[in-house]
Amino acid sequence: MNAIPPEFKAAPAADAPAKPFLDRLFEDGVLMPTGVDGLYGRSGAFEEVIDGFERLVERYSRADGAMKIHFPPAMPRVNMEKSGYLKSFPQLAGSIHSFMGSDADHCQLIAALTEGRDWSEYQSPTDVVLTPAACYPLYPTVAAKGAVPDAGLLFDLKSYCFRHEPSKEPTRMQLFRMRENVCIGTPEQVKEFRERWLERGPKMIASLGLPCELDVANDPFFGRGGKLMARNQRDQQLKFELLIPVNDGADPTACLSFNYHQNHFGSLWGMKRADGEEAHSACVGFGLERIALALFRHHGNDVAKWPESVREVLFG
Amino acid sequence: MATQIRELIGNHKILPVPLERVRDEDDLYELGMTSFASVQLMLALEEAFDIEFPERMLNRKTFASISAIDRSVTELVSGRA
Numbered sequence: 001m002n003a004i005p006p007e008f009k010a011a012p013a014a015d016a017p018a019k020p021f022l023d024r025l026f027e028d029g030v031l032m033p034t035g036v037d038g039l040y041g042r043s044g045a046f047e048e049v050i051d052g053f054e055r056l057v058e059r060y061s062r063a064d065g066a067m068k069i070h071f072p073p074a075m076p077r078v079n080m081e082k083s084g085y086l087k088s089f090p091q092l093a094g095s096i097h098s099f100m101g102s103d104a105d106h107c108q109l110i111a112a113l114t115e116g117r118d119w120s121e122y123q124s125p126t127d128v129v130l131t132p133a134a135c136y137p138l139y140p141t142v143a144a145k146g147a148v149p150d151a152g153l154l155f156d157l158k159s160y161c162f163r164h165e166p167s168k169e170p171t172r173m174q175l176f177r178m179r180e181n182v183c184i185g186t187p188e189q190v191k192e193f194r195e196r197w198l199e200r201g202p203k204m205i206a207s208l209g210l211p212c213e214l215d216v217a218n219d220p221f222f223g224r225g226g227k228l229m230a231r232n233q234r235d236q237q238l239k240f241e242l243l244i245p246v247n248d249g250a251d252p253t254a255c256l257s258f259n260y261h262q263n264h265f266g267s268l269w270g271m272k273r274a275d276g277e278e279a280h281s282a283c284v285g286f287g288l289e290r291i292a293l294a295l296f297r298h299h300g301n302d303v304a305k306w307p308e309s310v311r312e313v314l315f316g
Numbered sequence: 317m318a319t320q321i322r323e324l325i326g327n328h329k330i331l332p333v334p335l336e337r338v339r340d341e342d343d344l345y346e347l348g349m350t351s352f353a354s355v356q357l358m359l360a361l362e363e364a365f366d367i368e369f370p371e372r373m374l375n376r377k378t379f380a381s382i383s384a385i386d387r388s389v390t391e392l393v394s395g396r397a
Binding site: 084087088224225226227228229231232233235236264267 | 350351352354355358359369371374375376379
């Protein structure tokens, strides 16, 4: 694994490119602005890079025998309510609302729109919320199928995910794709799964000519109680992140994360093993846009000029 | 103080096991207190004793056992007086 180059750890160097990374991505048409921070169009070249990286992930997940499932980027509202997401991350959650009123209500909505007033009061929550992490729709689905087999279960997931954190950092998008491998089984099985990916992750990133470092991490739990949750998570080393420098003068960006949930989802959704014990779970998540952005940051905005070894891994 | 702490643990259903079997020194996390539950307990303690846990105390050790909680709460209550 290459170490993080010192220029990324310090403040921007005097000879650092004057233009922010996001502006350079817009200028070269890699991303397209929409008017909202964190919501961008992607170029064909950007998508091909993501496709290439996903093929690399799939080489491993297929060999492992993981079952591929793609959920839509939304999930039942009741499942988000039950998941505890609103306890831990109310600031990130996104729910889908729609108009369900009468003709008279519609007139009021139009009036509010015309007068530039807040029209959201004429909307009501639907049964659907935006998926916050690719694996959230999985657990209730697995629980509904009955006992987890002795050999454990492996899944290969992908979803667009929503997190409400508008930012000028291109790596912090509001809608982004997460590819995930998830293991459900005994504590030993899922810990071994996480170890396996902790070894693979840095090798995959190094094969793309990118520097990276592994570190203990925590989720961005909300509020003062969240600080306690975050310290608990760190003390128990439940989350690791693989960090790659992407943004000028900023801390390196978490591009992969390796999470051991213990029996959290097993207990929440009633996922049991054949012996009646609650199943444990772990996941490895790949932030696909972040990995692509790391590649553009380090190898330039013209994919045709990327090092041959990197192109070989992605497109070979 | 320990009696009041026990009551809070019981009333807020912090543990999945009967409280009478829990000794003051027992590790509450090992007895099944989740991270969520420890936050709930923290907020309940703050309300009951009119205290605020400072950042240095927002860690696993502070809430690890009834006696550990007792020590932290005693310190905060006496600091306030």
